Amino acid sequence: MKFYLTTAIDYVNAEPGLHHAYEKTGADALARFHRQRGDDVFFLTGTDDNATKNEQAAKAAGVDTRTFVDRNAAAFKRLCDTWNISYDRFVRTVDPDHIAGVQEFVRRWIANDDVYLTTYEGLYCTRCEAFYEEDELVNGRCQFHPDNPDAIQRVKEENFFFRLSKYEKALRELYERNPGFTVPEYRRNEVIAWFDRGLRDVSVSRGRSLKWGIPWPGRPDHTVYVWFDALINYVTGVGFGTDEKKFKKWWPADVHIIGKDISRFHCIYWPAMLLSAGVELPRKIFVHGFLEYRGQRLSKSSGNMIDPFASAEEWGVDAARYLVLREAPFEKDSPISPELLNARFNADLANGLGNLVSRTLAMVAQYCESRVPDTGAPGESERMIREVAERALRDHDGAASELRFADALAAIFSLVDAANKHYQRTQPWQLAKSPTDRAPLEAALYAGLEAVRLVAYLLYPYTPTVADRITTQLGVPLASTSKWSDVARWGLLRKGSPVSVGAPLFPRLERTTAA
C-alpha cells in the first residue's frame, strides 16, 4: 500500500523551536511505522517561503528576499536532519515546480468561475497573515497573538476572491458523510462550529506593491495569497501540474498533520480549493495539540521557545524524540518542561529501558558465555511476559496507526516494565548459583532477551538509532532494515547465537535544563 503524509510547512521568518521538532517527529514516527509495516511511503515536509513579511524582513536585514529566505529555510532543513526526520522531499514554495503547480491550480479555479476581483476591507492579522471577522477577535486582538496589539490592522485593497460560499453545502456533506476526515473528534466539532457562522468568500490574492510571492495567472500585478499558495504544496510536492505520473501514484494524501492554529485553513478552505480544482480530497487531517511551557503555548510569536538543537544535544536525538512524544500526547495540548522531560528520561530511559538492556546482556554474558540460551523450562513468569509482549504488539499498532504515540509508547514500555519485573520475580542471579536450576535460569534469560528484541523492533519508529544499537547487540537483523513479518513474533531468537554487551544506551545524568 502507498502511504502519503505531510506536515505543515513552516514560516521561515524565525528560528525553529521545539514545537516544530515535535510535529516533525510525530510525522516521522508515523512514516517509519508505515515503512516498517511494508508500506510504500512518501513523507513531505518543507518551508513556506512566500510570506509577504519576508520581503519586509529582508529589507530590514539589508539582503535580497531570496537570500533571506534561503538562509532561514536552511535552519528548518537542519532541524529535520538533526532530529533524524526521514522526509522524502523537503519542499520549498520558491521551488519552480511548486510555482508552476500553484499557477495551474489557480487556472482551474478561474476556468471553474470560482474567483472574482473585488475591493475588500477587513481586519487582518499581520502575524497570521490572515483576515478575521470582528467577533473572532479577543478584546480587539488576534486570538493567536494576544500579546501583540499592533498585529491586527484594517486593510483595504483590490483582491481576487474565491467563492467559498459555493462549497458550503459540499463541505457540510463531507463532514456528515466522513466523520473521520478531521481527527481528533473534538477538533472536528470546532470545524463544524465554523459552519454555523456561514462560509463567506475569501480573499486569495494580494494586489499591493510587494512583489514577493507567486504571480497570479494573467494578472502579474497580483500575487497568490501566501496561505493558499502554501496549502497547494501538498499537491505540488508530489507532482501536481508538472509530473502527472508521480501525482497519480501518491495523491490523495493519507494524512495531513497540522497544528490547531491552522485547522480552519486545512479543514475548510483546503477541501473547497480542491473541489474547485477538481482534485480528490485528502483522506484525513490530524490536528495535533500545542506544547505548553510556563503555562503558555510554545511559539515564536509568544517568545516562549525551547531550542530544539540544544535539546537534541542535551538528551541525545533518540531520547529527545521519545521524550516529546511520550510526555506530550500528540492528540492534545500538553505541559512540557525540562524538569518533566528530565524525570521521564531517568524513569523510562535510564532506569527502565537502558537498565533492562544492560542487565539482560550482562547476565547472558556472565551465565551463558554471551550466547542465546535454550528456551529452558518456561514457567509462570515466562508465560506472563510472553502474554505482555503479544498484547504490546497489538496495542502498539492500534495506537500508532491513530497517531496516539504516547499510548503506543506506553504499550512498548509495558513490556519494558514487565521484563524488569520478570527478573525481580525469577532472580536469575540466584538461579545461577545452583547447577540444578540451569533450566529455569535459561528460561528466564531467554524470555528477557526476547522481550528486549521485541522492544527494539517496536521502538524503531521513535528511536531508530537506539533500536539499531539494541538489535546489533542481540545479533539479530537491524530494526531499520528488517521486514516486520519476519521479526515481530515471540520466540525467534536461536539458541547459541552470539550477543554482545554494548555501551550504556542512556547514561543517567543529573539534568536540570534542556533549554
Ligand SMILES: [Zn+2]
Ligand atoms: Zn494572529
